[in-house]
Amino acid sequence: MEAAAELEDLKETFGFLDDWEERYAYIIDLGKGLPPMDEALKTEATKVRGCTSQVWMVGREHADGEGRVRLDLTADSDAHIVRGLIRILLMLYSGRPKAEIAAIDAEDFLHGLGLDQHLSPSRRNGLFSMVERIRALAA
C-alpha cells in the first residue's frame, strides 16, 4: 500500500477504536507486521538512546530518478508496543524525500490519532528520540 493510503487507513481504524485496550491491541498488531530487521544491523551505533526498551534504526538513501534523494528506514525494538509505534513512524517517514522529512510533524499526527494521551512521558521521550534520529539521518 502507498504510504499516504496506509496513513489514511490508520487514521480511519483509530477513529473506530474508542477503548484504550483496542487501540493498544491494534498497535501491537501493527508491530507484529513490522518487516524484520537483519540482526547484524542491531549494533551500538544503530541503537536509539532514550527509549524504555531497545530500539535500533538504520537509514538508506536512494535517488528516485526525479532528482530527489529519498530515505528508506529500517527499525526494530524488543518491545511490541514500541514496534507498533515504529511501524507508524515508518509510514510517516520512510521513503520520503530527505528534504521533506524535517517538516513532518509526528507529534501532530499522533495527536490526530488520539494516541498521545495514552503515551507516558517516558514512552513519549522514546518516540521523540526516534524522530530525532530520523531527522539526523535525513540531515
Added chain:
Amino acid sequence: MNGPLGEITTVAGRNSFDVAAVRRDFPILSILVHGKPLVFLDNGASAQKPEAVLQAMDTMYRTSYANVHRGIYALSDAATGMYEAARETVRRFLGAADASEIVFTSGGTDSLNLVARCWGQSFLKPGDEVLVCESEHHSNIVPWQLAAAATGAVVRPIPVTDAGVFDFDAFTAMLSPKVKAVAVAHMSNVLGTIMPIKRIAAAAHAAGAIVVADGCQGAVHQTVDVQDLDVDFYAITGHKIYGPTGIGALYGKRALLDALPPYKGGGDMIETVSFERSTWAEPPARFEAGTPMIVEAIGLAAAIDYIEGLGLARIHAHEAEVLAHATDLLGRIPGVRIVGTAPDKGGVLSFVAEGAHPADIATLLDQRGIAVRAGHHCAQPLMVRMGVSATTRASFALYNTLAEAEALASGVERALAMLR
C-alpha cells in the same frame, strides 16, 4: 475472567492489620488513574505519604519554622529542638547507641557517597579491595568505583546464586587482608532478597574489613538494629519509608565517624575557620554543612512515628502476606518467571514473561491504573547476572491489599494475552 487465575477469591487477611483503615491515612490512594482506582505497586522506587507526614511538615512551616543551630530566639530554638528530636527518632528506629551516630543526608545515594568518599579517601590504599555484592543498586556500586579510582583500590563483585541468594561461600573465599570494606544492601531492590548482614559483618570484621549496609529497602521491610547487625555504616532514605524526598540518614559507629574528614564544606560543620586553618565540628555536625533539610527531617520522623505506631512487625507480616499471594498468582501464569526466589524476601516481586517486554507489560498495566516499574532498576550488573535485560517489578507497601495483588496478576495475564 478466564484462565488459570479464574478461580481466585480474595483471601481474608490473617493478621489483625486493618489495611482499609491504613489506606484512608494516604490521601493519594483515593485518586483515579486513567479513570480507574490507583493500584500503586512502585513503592520500591518511592512510597506514598500518610496524612501524618503531610501535617507534620505543614504545621512546622506554619507554626515553628526557622533555621536551626543558629538563632538566639525562641523560634530557632523550637526548630532546633524538633530537628534534634527527629535525629533521636531515627536513632531509635535504627537501634543506634547514640544520636550523634546519625547523620542527616539528602537520601540513600548521598549517605553511600558520604561513606565511600570520606572513609575511602582516609582508609583506602592502592591494591586494597572493596567487595560489593553484584545485586547492588548503582548507588552502592558507583560511589565505590569513584573511591577506588581516587585511591588505587579495586572493586570486586560478590556473586549471588541463581535464586538471588547471597553466595556466602564465595564471599568468604574472597576475604583476605586486602579487603578493607564490604558493601551490601540489607535487601535487594530487584530480587527482594534479605541479605544475611549479621553473618556478613561477622565474617568481614574477622578479616579486618568494615561493613557498609544499604538499608534503603531493608529498613522498610525489616526491623533494623544496627548494633545487633554490628554494621559499621547503615544508609537509609526517607522517601521509601513514607517520608518526604530530600532526606535520608547515615548511621556510622561513632569511632569511625570521628576518624572521617568532612564531606562538604560550609556553615555548621566547622569548629573554627581562619584562612590559615579551619577545624571541624564533632559528628554529626561535621557532615551536615549548610542549612539542613529541616522540615524534611521532621517529616521523616513523623513517618517513622507513624509506622512504629502501626507496629513494624504487623506491617511486615501484612506485606509478607501480600507478597506471598502475588508470588503465588503470578507464578501460576504460563511463561512467567519470577526473578529472585530466595527463601527470605521482602516485599519486592520482579518477573519476566516469555514473548513480552517488561515495558509493554508496565504500559498495559498502567492503563488499568496499576503502577509498576519496568527496566533495569539501577542494577545493570544484576540484570546481566540473571540473564535478563530488564524485569517488571511490583513492590509492595503497608497499604497494598490482597485484592491489589489479584489485580496485578489478572492485569499481567490480560497484558500477556494481548502481547502474545
